[in-house]
Each structure stands twice: as structure tokens, then as C-alpha cells.
Amino acid sequence: MNPDAPTGDPQAEAQDLPAPACVMSFNAADASGAGGLAGDVATLAAMGAHALPITTSILLRDSAEIFDQHAIDPDVVAEQARTVLEDISVSGWKVGFLGSAEAISAVAEILSDYPDVPLVSYLPNLGWLEDDVAQPYLEAFRELILPATEVLVGNHKTLTDFLLPDWDSERPASARELAVAAGERGTRYVLVTGIMLAAKGSDQFIDNVLASPQGALTGEKFEMFEASFVGAGDTLSAAMAALLASGSELQAAVGEALAFMDQSLDAGFRPGMGSVVPDRFFWAMPPAEEGAEGLPGAEAEASQPEAEPAEAKGKTAPRRIH
Structure with missing residues (x-):
């Protein structure tokens, strides 16, 4: 702090405030704003963290589906991260879609230099990728x-296909x-979403479970x-990384x-003709008028092939970190 700064100087006072946790996200640029780096930055900011976004791929997509991608050169991915890491200390990592196997290698080399920083990895559905790239x-x-x-x-199905490709039991993998x-x-925990539960009357419920090899935890x-x-x-994985x-x-x-x-899904909106996008800043909006419905434009289930499976609706309001 500058000792000559006048009392009440906003800039000097800002320097005394504790810095937010810095989270580096490796993910694809998503011009629709639904997911990828756009979703990570919005989520991390909403949770009170500072995002360090590293572009790994450029997605060509709308709110309904992904059409193509252009992977960023692995050296460029690494240089983005190294340049920031020489200046800023990170407290967490988030890995999303990395674009190519070569970029995965570059990112893994960076992660190996910081083994004590927690990494949250999200595996999206990659069914839209050609097999010669996906495998x-x-x-x-x-x-x-x-x-x-x-x-x-x-998601339960995505993780089952990835982790247990030979699973042939009629019973879903736990x-x-x-x-x-x-x-x-070497992964310590999995957070599995979208586990279908038996319907109770006309209501359908799903489970979201954190588990270790020893059993379910919460x-x-x-x-x-x-x-x-x-x-x-x-949204979920970036929020986990921030916390x-x-x-x-x-x-x-x-x-x-x-x-x-x-809560982000409950306040979600449909910006185009495709799927509903989470509103990560739901907490900043004024209360809805009595009788108003959430999810404008999303009264009926969409049938877009690339959309994520329907998620769960709960009642608990989140606590933002500071």
C-alpha cells in the first residue's frame, strides 16, 4: 500500500481487500454463451472467484447443437497458460473440452507442475465428434x-460409456x-449427475451423487x-472448482x-430456437412477480439431439463465496 495515499482513496482501499480465488479454466470458446469458457467465466464470477480462461478450441455451434470445432495449436494453449501462471497464483483448475489429444498432453504437462492445486475435470458428451478424433x-x-x-x-450415461465401455448389465452402473x-x-472422486430414479406417481426424479471407490458420499x-x-x-463443474x-x-x-x-437452471432462459441456457446470475435479478413462471419459453421439453439431458429441480438457494 502506498503510505502517501490519502485517507479514503478507493484505489488504496481496494489494494487492502483480499483477492478472490483465481481459477484457471481450460475450455472451448462457445460463441452461443451457453457453455465452454463463456459458461465457466460467468459461473466463476457468480461464485466470487476470478477466472483465468484458456482457449483450447473454437466451437461452431448454436443453442441447439455443435456443428464443428477448430482445435487451438497445443503450443498456443500452453503459452496462454504459462504466460498467466508466471504472473498469477492459481488456487484451482477446471478442465472442460480441450479440443485434441495433443492439447490434452500440453495441458497435462502444465497440471503436473502444480500437483497440490485441486483439479475439477468435466467430461461432456462428445458424440458429435468424428470417431477418428474422439477415440x-x-x-x-x-x-x-x-x-x-x-x-x-x-452425466451418468457419458461417464458409463467412458469408464465402463464394456458394461452390459441390465442394471445401471452405480x-x-x-x-x-x-x-x-488415479481420480479421487466422481460427481455423477442425471441418475434416473423410479418415478413417483407423475413425478420423475434424478439423483446426483458424489462417490469415491469406497462408496457414495453425498x-x-x-x-x-x-x-x-x-x-x-x-456450470456445475466450474462452481465446484470455485468452491x-x-x-x-x-x-x-x-x-x-x-x-x-x-437455481441457474430454474432461472434459465431460451435465447434462440434451441435449448435453455442457465442463468448464472439468477441471484442478481429482482424477485419474480407472484404467479410468474420460470424458464421462459421452455414450457415443454425440447427434443434437440445435442442438448444435455433434462436436469433436476430443487429448492435450496446457493451461498456465494467471497
Whole structure:
């Protein structure tokens, strides 16, 4: 602090305030604003963290589906991160879609230099990728990212296809079984979303479970929204990264991150003709008038092939970190 600064100087007072946790996100640029880096930056800011966004790919997409991507050169990905890391200390990592197997290798090398910084990895549905790109990508993710991952986040079906590709039982794989498979690669925990539960009357519920190889640890059951969303997984994983970076205990962070995602979806909006986008700044909006409905334009479930599965609806309001 400058000793000559006058009393009440806003700039001097700002320098005395504690800095927010800095979280570096490796993810794709998503011009729709639904997910990718746009979703990560919005979520991290809403949770009180400072985002350090590293572009790994440029997605060509709208609010309904992904059409193509242009992966960023791995050296450029690494140089983006190294330049920032020489100046700013990070408290957490978030890994999303990295674009190519080569970029995964570059990111993994950076992560290996900071083994004590918690990493939250999100595995989206990559069914839109050509097999000759998807297979080496998933293998590199399995070999290089999972060993560094504190919490792997993903939809139940996506994680089952990735971690247990030979699963042929009529019974769905449990969160613990997915955690065991991830643990064999070095991942400590999995946060599995979208686990379908038996319907109760006309209501359909899904489970979201944090598990280790030893068993399920915590989770939340929610009633399903009647809408399809895009960006829910990036929202949940970025919220987790912000909370862990701030020093939150793991199980408490899971509860808060799920609540934040749920409220973001509950306040979601449809900006185009495709899926509903989470509103990460729902808490900044004035209260809705009595009788007003949420999810404008999303009264019926959308049937877009690339949209994320319907997520859960709960009642718990999140606590933002500072």
C-alpha cells in the first residue's frame, strides 16, 4: 500500500481487500454463451472467484447443437497458460473440452507442475465428434487427465460409456462402480449427475451423487425440469472448482455447487430456437412477480439431439463465496 495515499482513496482501499480465488479454466470458446469458457467465466464470477480462461478450441455451434470445432495449436494453449501462471497464483483448475489429444498432453504437462492445486475435470458428451478424433481424445483424457483429477464431473450415461465401455448389465452402473473405474486411473472422486430414479406417481426424479471407490458420499435428489438444457455440466463443474479453490470442504462444496446449478437452471432462459441456457446470475435479478413462471419459453421439453439431458429441480438457494 502506498503510505502517501490519502485517507479514503478507493484505489488504496481496494489494494487492502483480499483477492478472490483465481481459477484457471481450460475450455472451448462457445460463441452461443451457453457453455465452454463463456459458461465457466460467468459461473466463476457468480461464485466470487476470478477466472483465468484458456482457449483450447473454437466451437461452431448454436443453442441447439455443435456443428464443428477448430482445435487451438497445443503450443498456443500452453503459452496462454504459462504466460498467466508466471504472473498469477492459481488456487484451482477446471478442465472442460480441450479440443485434441495433443492439447490434452500440453495441458497435462502444465497440471503436473502444480500437483497440490485441486483439479475439477468435466467430461461432456462428445458424440458429435468424428470417431477418428474422439477415440484418441478420450484415450488421452483417460491416461493424462484422470490421474491429476480431484473430482471428475459428468452425466451418468457419458461417464458409463467412458469408464465402463464394456458394461452390459441390465442394471445401471452405480456411482461407486464408476468411481472405482476412475480410481484405477488415479481420480479421487466422481460427481455423477442425471441418475434416473423410479418415478413417483407423475413425478420423475434424478439423483446426483458424489462417490469415491469406497462408496457414495453425498448427493441430492431433485425433481426433473421439463426442458432440455445446454451448459449445465460446465456450470456445475466450474462452481465446484470455485468452491474448492476457496478452501471449501468437498462434501459441502458438492451441495453448494448442485444448488447453484439447480437455481441457474430454474432461472434459465431460451435465447434462440434451441435449448435453455442457465442463468448464472439468477441471484442478481429482482424477485419474480407472484404467479410468474420460470424458464421462459421452455414450457415443454425440447427434443434437440445435442442438448444435455433434462436436469433436476430443487429448492435450496446457493451461498456465494467471497
